[in-house]
Amino acid sequence: MNQTDRENLYKLFRDHGDVLGFVRTTVVALKSFMESIRLLKCTTSEIMPLIFDLIQVIRCSEPKIIPLIHLIEQFETEIQTSADQDIDTIKAQAIQILQQKIDMYQSNVQRVTEHGAQCLKDGDTVVVHMASSVVTNILLKAMETRDISFKVIILQQNLVRAKQLINALSKADIEHVIVPVYNLSHYLEGSNKLLIGAVTVTEDRKIVAPVGTASIVSLCHANNVDVYLFANTLHFSHHGSTTQQIHCELQNMNFEDCAYSMVTYSHDLVNLDMIDHVITEDGEMGKISQSRYLL
């Protein structure tokens, strides 16, 4: 894959991440992998190198999508056992393994959702920023399965994401208020929980999260609003934050007669120490467990 095609692919990942969140992006990417293997026309000797090339490209995405990389690496190991089969068998095997990875990941996500729903209490006022499918499902699940009432403050940053959440909460009759992200300070006193998701939890105790998360977490942390992070352990990286290849872009800007260049990063880095509760598929993860996974 040439450099332009790689850049296009990484941009596609980011675009999906912005709209769907990286949990759903991971599933979409695995399904796309399956479909592209199904459509692929090549000889038996060509298929494995093509699969490994694509895995290598996915590994280097900007930012690194750690759950996807973990699952793809597992797939890489497992598919190698089929390398000496005929093309149809390899394709069938590859599709089957990828489907298993999707099922496993979705099961993990489901378990995080179930544990997450237990974190909400009657009378809570929770702040939500760039709600991922996990956070949305936690709110819906809590409303559906537990007899509690809570209020959601939606911080509007990305209109598409906000719209998805508003529609979901309205449908479930969950009380909610939509406020611009820069107005959070007015709502801190009445709020008691901030719910976030993350692309990655890094080895050096940072999380890679959507832009804007760092300042919101800091503000909530400073004002004693408990910060909850929901991420299954497939989101945990064995590498530090500096290796996460967060996409950086130099944009040429123009405002009236002023032309300037602006550097923008696709994601924020947040210190894990500011996060009070980390919820994984096994429930809340204490500091000791975190350190086993991380440093």
Added chain:
Amino acid sequence: MEGALLPIVVFIIVYIALTFELVNKAVAALLGVMVLLALHVVSEHEAASFIDFETIMLLLGMMSIVAILRKSGFFSLLSVKIAELTQGNPLKILILFSIVTAVLSAFLDNVTTVLIIIPIIIELTAGMGLDPKLYVISQAIISNVGGTATLIGDPPNIIIGSKVGLTFNQFIINLIIPVAISFVATLFYLWLTNRDKFKPINNDLGKLFSVQLLLEKIRNEFLNIKIDKLFLGKSLACLGIAILLFVTQTITHLSPGVVAVLMAMVLFVITGVDVEHMLEEIEWSTLLFFTGLFILVGVLEEKGVIEWIAHNVFMRIGDNPYLMVLTVLWVSGIVSGFLDNIPFTITMIPIVRLMLEQTPIPNNILWWALALGACFGGNFTYIGASANIVSIGMAKQSGVNISFLEFMKTSVLITIITLIVASIFLMMYLWWSL
């Protein structure tokens, strides 16, 4: 031609303003009319009598139907389905989107068609690392070719149909063959000159993977509205009934203008849409532009200017019907490439009528020559047709810049090919008719 100097000067100034887009086209035409009214060249009542209300009604009705169809999400659904069908194969993208563009342009206006197709084709091709320019240019050209097939497909046809009294069926029966051949010829030319860009991607896993992600993105982006199936069903049913009434015009004796406005009003009632909001979607400036032009040309006709042009320019070619047909076709084709084909068609109608009075030509062949010339000719340059201008503008908004010359590099030969196809068809048709 007594008292003709002032209307001629006003008409030329309006034409210059339209060609160089000095002011809004409706303002240019209506300002010209106002000058003639203020100088008592024509009275208000006379001016109103020059307006062809059949054309205005047909445009108004179709614009309303299209506005409601757009709201129904039908076009988004259709274009996403087509994108999925292509599976990222460059040749399939060209062929399938071209078929959709041609069919949509035949039954809707060309600008609406490119407004639907261009964003999705740019998203798809740019996302795949292909050059979107070729696809944008091809769809603009195809929309003009497809629109030529029916009475409602392109403004010159609407004008010819209304002013001359030709039916929907007459248009489709007489024009479908040259349009279909031109469509195939256009695609073949595009493939032949860009073969290296249409290589299949099904042996490239990376590209296939990107395409799958891209298709998912397109689904999220273009289908993020809830599709109300009942609303969609009502809209499509009304469009279907409108087309049925166009086709059965000789039985129902309902003119296309009446059918279009009738079905639009029925749609407004049964869908319960916010009428005020829908009315904002109608291109009032285009309707006012048509109104102004009808009056300007009406005044020229009344002052004998049109007759003078017909006698001194077009009738000088003699009474050979083959030569007359070819002259009307190629003059319309070339002029429409550089001037707006709407005022040109309005101007040409009385001229063709006078030519036919002098030398009758059977089966309305001279009118078909005018329709084919004016519609196909719009492809010569990107200022030749509104669909071209809109397509280039949309491409620019997406960061794809297509220059005047880049467009012409592809479009000139295609226009010549389509005009040659039209010439051969008309010559054979005439030979068979005489």
